[in-house]
Amino acid sequence: MKVGVVVFPGSNCDHDTQRVFGEVLGQDVLLLWHKDADLQGADVIVIPGGFSYGDYLRTGAIARFSSVMNSVKAFAEKGRPVLGICNGFQILQESGMLDGAMLRNRNVKFLSQRVHIKVEATNTVATRGLKSGEVMGMPIAHGDGNLYLDNEALTRIESQGRVVFRYCDAQGQVTDDANVNGSRNSIAGICNASRNVVALMPHPERASEKILGSDQGRKILEAFVAG
Amino acid sequence: MIQLRVLVSLKTSVFDPQGRTTLEALHGLGYKAATALRQGKSFLLTFEGIGEDEAKRQAEEMAARVLSNPVIESFKIERVA
Numbered sequence: 001m002k003v004g005v006v007v008f009p010g011s012n013c014d015h016d017t018q019r020v021f022g023e024v025l026g027q028d029v030l031l032l033w034h035k036d037a038d039l040q041g042a043d044v045i046v047i048p049g050g051f052s053y054g055d056y057l058r059t060g061a062i063a064r065f066s067s068v069m070n071s072v073k074a075f076a077e078k079g080r081p082v083l084g085i086c087n088g089f090q091i092l093q094e095s096g097m098l099d100g101a102m103l104r105n106r107n108v109k110f111l112s113q114r115v116h117i118k119v120e121a122t123n124t125v126a127t128r129g130l131k132s133g134e135v136m137g138m139p140i141a142h143g144d145g146n147l148y149l150d151n152e153a154l155t156r157i158e159s160q161g162r163v164v165f166r167y168c169d170a171q172g173q174v175t176d177d178a179n180v181n182g183s184r185n186s187i188a189g190i191c192n193a194s195r196n197v198v199a200l201m202p203h204p205e206r207a208s209e210k211i212l213g214s215d216q217g218r219k220i221l222e223a224f225v226a227g
Numbered sequence: 228m229i230q231l232r233v234l235v236s237l238k239t240s241v242f243d244p245q246g247r248t249t250l251e252a253l254h255g256l257g258y259k260a261a262t263a264l265r266q267g268k269s270f271l272l273t274f275e276g277i278g279e280d281e282a283k284r285q286a287e288e289m290a291a292r293v294l295s296n297p298v299i300e301s302f303k304i305e306r307v308a
Contacts, residue, residue: 058296065293094296101298103237104244148241148299182244 001225003027004042006072006088008034008063013049013085013205020208020221021046027225034066044081044125044224045072047088049141049203059102059144060090069095076197081125083224084199086142089189092199098192099153102201103146106182110143114214115180117165117188117202118172124164124191126198126224135172136216138207140180145201147183147190154184165189165200198224229274229282230308235295236267270294271307279306 003021007014014031022029030040034052039045052063063069069091076082076097084092092098105111119127119134149157157163165188169178179186181201189200204217237243243265250264272289274282283304290302 057294061293061296093298101296103242103299106242106244108244108248146244150240150298182242 008052011050049086060094064095089199100149138217145181233270
């Protein structure tokens with residue numbers, strides 16, 4: 001499978017993502033520069049973490065206007081798989097491909113730490129084959145990860161089973177303490193209505209090899225290329 | 228030359244973590260009468276070669292499309308010069 005990893009000026013998880021899909025999972029990986037509209041025949045697209053264009057205006061706000069994002073949007077509209085990680089989540093929201101927006105973390109700190117998330121929806125391109133309720137430990141590294149959805153959007157996403165991951169403790173309990181950034185309903189990841197665009201704030205690519213302290217995130221990336 | 232200021236702030240229904248943190252700091256300094264603080268962004272746009280109506284139209288479009296995120300923010304535009 002050809003995995004296209006989009007690279008913006010300021011992306012900083014592009015090579016981590018390339019390594020995991022390429023060297024760990026044995027897929028072909030293409031790095032797709034933001035100025036190129038050509039997705040080079042990629043079967044799936046990953047928008048990696050980082051600080052695209054410095055995130056000076058708002059996280060993801062400038063990246064959405066890049067040539068590559070027009071192509072990614074058309075790709076997603078055809079039902080092809082798109083995964084956003086961290087800044088990738090923010091870019092997909094700014095592009096209107098996913099609901100909501102990210103506010104500053106509720107404690108106003110940049111959070112770089114290990115969290116636990118549990119799988120909720122398993123009928124998405126990034127969680128097929130996983131078990132609902134399965135708990136995974138992986139890092140987060142963000143200043144703006146406090147997911148905001150207005151009441152209408154929150155109700156819609158919950159009722160349509162579009163919460164893909166939720167922050168929880170190591171035992172899988174969804175508690176206020178485990179919801180480190182203050183996201184509504186402890187939501188760590190969501191999908192679009194067609195379930196082919198999935199994004200999460202935690203970094204599965206930083207938890208995909210034992211030497212990194214956890215390989216629990218690898219299942220998400222394996223599921224994403226399993227189709 | 229026309230100068231327009233675009234003021235972007237979080238909608239009143241949206242929690243403002245930065246505003247609250249700053250307000251708490253102000254309370255700590257003794258400014259107890261301040262009961263609310265909302266943080267926002269200000270963009271000062273300078274236009275040349277177009278009239279006020281066109282400048283306002285363009286500023287409105289920029290604010291809605293780029294400078295603010297309508298999911299969480301609202302904006303207003305005022306003439307400065």
